[in-house]
């Protein structure tokens with residue numbers, strides 16, 4: 001099984017990235033192959049509307065590679081910081097660079113971080129967009145605040161046990177739904 005994680009924060013030190021790295025480690029513990037797409041180190045060109053029907057024709061190698069990674073993935077985790085009451089523009093641009101049914105038969109976990117632990121808005125807004133891309137959003141979602149992390153040399157690490165427990169639940173839900181949909185796809 002392959003899971004794609006997309007980090008929608010391009011901060012050099014990012015809480016969202018730390019949360020996603022925690023989820024990545026849980027997936028690896030469960031023998032899942034993970035591709036971690038960090039939009040800081042693998043940026044995408046702005047969506048080119050002329051390629052909307054087939055974004056794989058976009059003349060940007062990272063856009064092509066992201067489309068390949070989405071096709072290969074059995075499930076996805078999207079992470080975003082809280083930006084002006086919603087999710088980040090870089091993550092929206094990544095989703096805009098995918099075809100309309102890119103998430104067909106794929107379960108999607110949503111996580112977010114805001115200054116305080118009020119990060120539900122990015123997840124709630126992403127829920128609508130994932131549905132539009134034909135994806136199945138998990139019941140579990142995680143919204144953290146900066147106090148849930150410790151600062152370390154090159155970023156942050158997740159500290160709060162309650163959030164760690166939620167991450168276990170989200171990852172287990174994702175793996176369970178991904179194996180069912182892989183065996184028995186609903187939308188062929």
Ligand SMILES: Cc1cc2nc3c(=O)[nH]c(=O)nc-3n(C[C@H](O)[C@H](O)[C@H](O)COP(=O)(O)O)c2cc1C
Nearest residue numbers: 009011014015016017081082083084085113114115
């Ligand atoms: C453009 C921008 C908009 C933001 N908007 C909000 C906001 O609406 N509400 C809020 O509480 N924090 C807001 N913040 C603060 C971020 O949510 C906060 O710094 C968060 O920790 C960023 O996550 P990250 O460390 O993963 O990048 C904003 C930050 C930026 C850069």
